[in-house]
Amino acid sequence: AQKVTQAQTEISVVEKEDVTLDCVYETRDTTYYLFWYKQPPSGELVFLIRRNSFDEQNEISGRYSWNFQKSTSSFNFTITASQVVDSAVYFCALSDPIFNTNAGKSTFGDGTTLTVKP
Amino acid sequence: EAGVAQSPRYKIIEKRQSVAFWCNPISGHATLYWYQQILGQGPKLLIQFQNNGVVDDSQLPKDRFSAERLKGVDSTLKIQPAKLEDSAVYLCASSERRGGAYQPQHFGDGTRLSIL
Numbered sequence: 001a002q003k004v005t006q007a008q009t010e011i012s013v014v015e016k017e018d019v020t021l022d023c024v025y026e027t028r029d030t031t032y033y034l035f036w037y038k039q040p041p042s043g044e045l046v047f048l049i050r051r052n053s054f055d056e057q058n059e060i061s062g063r064y065s066w067n068f069q070k071s072t073s074s075f076n077f078t079i080t081a082s083q084v085v086d087s088a089v090y091f092c093a094l095s096d097p098i099f100n101t102n103a104g105k106s107t108f109g110d111g112t113t114l115t116v117k118p
Numbered sequence: 119e120a121g122v123a124q125s126p127r128y129k130i131i132e133k134r135q136s137v138a139f140w141c142n143p144i145s146g147h148a149t150l151y152w153y154q155q156i157l158g159q160g161p162k163l164l165i166q167f168q169n170n171g172v173v174d175d176s177q178l179p180k181d182r183f184s185a186e187r188l189k190g191v192d193s194t195l196k197i198q199p200a201k202l203e204d205s206a207v208y209l210c211a212s213s214e215r216r217g218g219a220y221q222p223q224h225f226g227d228g229t230r231l232s233i234l
Contacts, residue, residue, distance in 0.1 A: 004160075035222060043207065045161070045225040091160050105174050106151075106223070108160035 002027050004094050006109035013082050014117050021077045021112045023092030029053075034068065034075045035093040039111070045091065051075065082116045089113050120144065122226035124210050130232045136198035139229045143191070143212030149173075151223060152185055152195050153209040161209055167193065168215070197231075205233045 003026040013019045025034065036048040049059065051068050059066050063083075067076045079086055095106040123142040131137050143150050148169050153161035164183065165175040169190040178185070182201070187193040197204055207230050211223040 006160075037225075042227075044227050045209070045211075045223075047222040047224070050222050093160075105163060105166065108162070110158070110160045 002094050002096070002105070002107040004092050004107050004109035006090075006092055006112050008112045009110075010113045010115070012115045012117065015084060016081050018078060018080050019082050019114065019116075021079075021090050021092075021114065023075045023077065023109060025073050025075065025092070025094045027094060027096075029096055031096075033095040035095065035106070036066065036075075036077050037091045037093060037108075039089040039091065041088070048077075048090075079114075082114075084116050084118055087114060087116045122210055122212055122224050124208075124226035124229055126229055127227060128230050128232075130234065131200055132234050133202055134199040136196065137200055137231065138194050138196045139208050139210075139231075141193045141195070141210030141226060143193075143210070144224055147212035147214055147224070148190070149213045149215060150187055150193050151209075151211040151213075152193070153211065155207045155209055155228070157206070164195070200231075200233050202233050205231060207231070 005024045007022055011019055032053045034051045037045045038048055039045045049066055056068050056070055063080045065078045089111040091111045092109045093106050122144055125140050129137055150167045152164045154164050155161045162177060164178045165185045166173040167187045170187050183197055185195045207228040209228045210226045213223045214221045
């Protein structure tokens with residue numbers, strides 16, 4: 001069975017601080033996909049990044065960076081120089097490929113609420 | 119491109135009443151998902167459609183919940199009768215299939231359901 005754990009329920013930082021959101025996953029599959037989504041106060045989930053299990057190269061996009069470590073089953077998300085607009089709930093999700101028995105089913109963690117104070 | 123459309127945005131009903139939600143996915147997206155998001159939790163998949171066929175409904179409480187996507191485009195999710203624990207936000211999402219994976223999901227604004 002798939003499982004995604006986001007141990008940090010809430011994080012509060014002051015603007016311009018760096019912050020890392022942790023994500024640990026469990027799956028028996030060797031091929032899978034990992035995602036991060038952002039849910040601002042308005043409520044709509046917004047896709048941030050997708051990673052497949054064969055690509056462990058870290059990725060940077062502006063102030064956002066992701067650290068994928070297959071050995072520890074972790075896919076952590078770092079925001080550098082945080083801003084008030086980064087305040088949101090962030091979800092990590094795990095998905096199977098279509099050809100697996102779960103047919104692409106996505107499992108979400110319970111999210112980390114990030115509050116960035118001015 | 120137009121996003122995923124959901125209606126209504128809010129619904130308040132009494133327990134044992136019935137309610138229906140509507141979703142129109144992004145044009146061309148063959149995969150449609152319904153999620154239930156209880157306050158403080160991540161979205162939980164209720165049902166996943168590929169065109170008008172069900173891919174996964176293992177977490178759908180079939181004694182009270184039903185969903186359909188008759189023409190492979192828009193979809194409705196119904197609860198009958200509603201229970202207090204059904205109070206949640208119901209999210210609809212859609213995605214494309216490309217290669218061996220579903221592409222990232224695009225979410226609607228959700229319907230916030232309150233049961234009195």
